[in-house]
Amino acid sequence: MQSADTFTHYRGRFAPSPTGPLHAGSLVAALASWLDARAHRGQWLVRIEDVDTPRTVPGADRLILSQLAACGLHADAPPVWQSARTGLYRAALDRLVARALAYPCGCSRKDIENATHADTPRARHVELRYPGTCQHGLKGKAPRAWRLRTEGAAMAWQDRAAGPQAQDVESVVGDFVLLRADGCFAYQLAVVVDDADQGISHIVRGADLLDNTARQIRLQQCLQLPRPQYLHTPLVLGAHGEKLSKQNGAQAIDTTQALQALNLAAAALGLPAQSGPVDQALIAWTAAWASAWARPGAHLSAT
Ligand code: GLU
Numbered sequence: 328m329q330s331a332d333t334f335t336h337y338r339g340r341f342a343p344s345p346t347g348p349l350h351a352g353s354l355v356a357a358l359a360s361w362l363d364a365r366a367h368r369g370q371w372l373v374r375i376e377d378v379d380t381p382r383t384v385p386g387a388d389r390l391i392l393s394q395l396a397a398c399g400l401h402a403d404a405p406p407v408w409q410s411a412r413t414g415l416y417r418a419a420l421d422r423l424v425a426r427a428l429a430y431p432c433g434c435s436r437k438d439i440e441n442a443t444h445a446d447t448p449r450a451r452h453v454e455l456r457y458p459g460t461c462q463h464g465l466k467g468k469a470p471r472a473w474r475l476r477t478e479g480a481a482m483a484w485q486d487r488a489a490g491p492q493a494q495d496v497e498s499v500v501g502d503f504v505l506l507r508a509d510g511c512f513a514y515q516l517a518v519v520v521d522d523a524d525q526g527i528s529h530i531v532r533g534a535d536l537l538d539n540t541a542r543q544i545r546l547q548q549c550l551q552l553p554r555p556q557y558l559h560t561p562l563v564l565g566a567h568g569e570k571l572s573k574q575n576g577a578q579a580i581d582t583t584q585a586l587q588a589l590n591l592a593a594a595a596l597g598l599p600a601q602s603g604p605v606d607q608a609l610i611a612w613t614a615a616w617a618s619a620w621a622r623p624g625a626h627l628s629a630t
Contacts, residue, residue, distance in 0.1 A: 328432075328574070329549045330377065330517070334526075334528035334553065334555075335363045336362075336369065336370070336526070336528060337364060337367040337368070337369025337528050337529055338359065338369055338370045338371075338372065338391035338525065338526050338527050338528050338529070339360050339361075339363055339367075339369060339370070339371050339372070339529045339530070339531060340371065340372040340373065340374055340522070340525065340527050340530070341356060341357045341360045341366040341371070341372075341373050341374075341395075341400075341460070341526070342373075342374045342375075342376050342378065342518065342521075342532070343373075343375065343376065343391050343409055343474075344376045344377070344382065344385060344514075345356070345375055345376075345377050345383050345384060345387035345388040345391060346379075346382045346383065346384055346490075346581070347384055347387055347446045348387060348391060348394060348579035349386040349390075349391050349394040349395070349578035349579065349580050350579055350580060351577060351578070351580060351588070351591055351592065351595075352533065352562065352563040352564050352577060354394075354580050354588060354589070354591075355397070355398055355533065355561075355563050355592045355595045355596060356394060356441065356531070356532050356533045356560060356615070357381055357398070357592075358398075358400065358589060358592045358593065358596065358614075359531045359532075359558070359560045359592075359611075360530075360531035360532065361595055361609075362596075362609075362612055362613055362620075363529060363531045363558065363616065363620060363628075364615040365613045365615050365617045366541070366614075366617035366620060366621035367387070367608075367621050368604045369404055369528070369529070371400075372402055372403065372404055372405070372406075372407075372525060372527070373392065373395065373402045373406040374387045374406065374407050374408075374409065374521055374542065375392075375406055375407070375408045375409065375526070376409050376511050376514065376517065377408055377510060378409040378416075378513075378514065378517045379409065379511055379585045380447075380511055381405065381509065381511070383410075383444060388406075388408070390579075391407060393582070394579075394580060394582050395519075397582035397585050398580075398585045398589055398605065399585070399589075399605040399606055399609050400609075403496070403582070409517050409521065409527070409601070412517075412524075413512060413557065414519075415520050415521070415524060416512040416516055416517050416520055417491075417512075418507075419504055419516060419519075419520045419550055420473060420505055420512075420516065422548060422550060423475065424473070424551070424588065425478075428475060428476050428549050429473050429474060429475055429476070429505055429571070430461065430462065430473065430474060430476065430502075431461065431465060431468055431470035431471075431473055431474075432457075432460070432461040432465075432470070432471060432472045432473065432474050432502075432504075433461055433468025433469055433471055434457075434460050434461060434466045434467075434472075435471065435508075436455075436464065436558060438460065439455050439457060439458065439460075440455065440462060440623070442458045443455055443496045444456055448551065450535070451535055451536070451537075452514055452515070452536065452539050453578050454500060454503060454504065455487055455500075456499065456501040456503045457474065457500070457501035457503065458498055458501065459467065459501060459502060460475070461474075462502065464497050465531070470506050470538075471508035472504050472505075472506060472508045473505045473506040474500055474501055474503060474504055474505060475505055475545070475546065475549065476499060476502055476562075477497040477500065477503065477545065478497055478501050479494045479497065480494075480495070480497050480541070480545045481493070481495045481497075482494050482541040482544050482545055484510075484540065484541070484554070485555060485557075486540070486545055486557050486558065486559055487557065487558035487620070488534075488559055488560065488561075489534065489537060489559055490536070490560050492540065492541070492542075494538065494540075494541035496541050496542055496545050496563065498606055499538075499541075500541075500542060503515060503542055514539075515542050515543060515546060518543060519543050519546040519550065519552065519575070520550070523550070523552040523553065524554060526609040527555050528554055528555050529556050529557075530555045530556070530557050530558070531557075531559075532558075532559060532560065533558065533560055533562055533603070534559040534560060534561055534562050535562055537559045538560065540557055540559075541569065558597060558620070561595060561596075563591075563592075563622065569589065585605050586601070586602070586603075586604075586605055586608060589601075589605065589608060590608075593608075593612055596616075597619070598610075598612050598616065599615060599616050
């Protein structure tokens with residue numbers, strides 16, 4: 328297993344799912360990842376994560392790209408779309424299958440709910456813990472999905488913001504889905520394959536993805552891919568303390584007021600308000616971010 332030290336460059340990314348326009352919460356992740364890349368004099372890429380085709384909203388990708396541009400968050404390379412990269416995910420799954428690290432599963436969601444006495448969770452990328460029903464064969468059931476074996480996957484890692492982290496993937500999540508019953512590759516597999524293929528050294532994203540990280544590090548190990556460094560930013564909550572998401576109708580940012588939208592995102596990151604042109608504001612925030620974050624052991628000043 329290679330470690331983050333194996334990277335000789337800094338390359339970051341923002342990886343929105345095109346399920347709607349950028350909102351206040353997703354702009355925080357976009358701004359934080361852009362600032363971290365700039366503060367490290369690194370590169371910043373945008374990847375449209377449209378692998379979950381049933382949730383993809385036509386046109387949302389172009390809208391997100393135009394919102395980023397209006398906010399002055401320019402990428403160093405043209406964006407890529409996951410829907411054009413399924414061959415890479417297929418090859419990764421084949422490697423896992425060849426090493427007996429992945430197996431077919433014939434369980435429906437109802438089967439898993441019945442076996443675990445739990446309802447399907449609604450939070451982003453959270454799945455029901457899989458009880459392992461098909462671990463030792465399909466027992467006559469038709470294959471529906473493919474899962475990763477997680478036996479012995481007690482993961483520990485260091486988050487640049489949240490500090491030391493640990494998760495026993497087997498007991499918390501169980502063998503998780505790589506290829507879904509509807510034929511879509513799962514986010515966990517696609518994100519790991521793409522981050523490695525694009526040479527991403529640093530991942531900066533919202534804290535709601537913190538508990539996905541152990542699964543992703545496990546997959547990196549199984550696929551013998553290097554581990555990037557992680558920084559999970561604080562979540563932006565709505566007026567009633569609810570998590571902002573496209574699913575709960577969070578408002579699209581108003582790009583006619585780009586500085587105002589950026590100031591809100593900057594405030595969530597503990598950065599001082601700026602006035603004046605967006606480009607100047609971004610330069611000032613890059614300097615502030617560099618002194619807070621772009622040095623070893625730096626910790627988040629804001630929560
Ligand atoms: N596309 C993912 C999402 O919006 C985020 C991916 C990531 O930053 O790792 O949930």
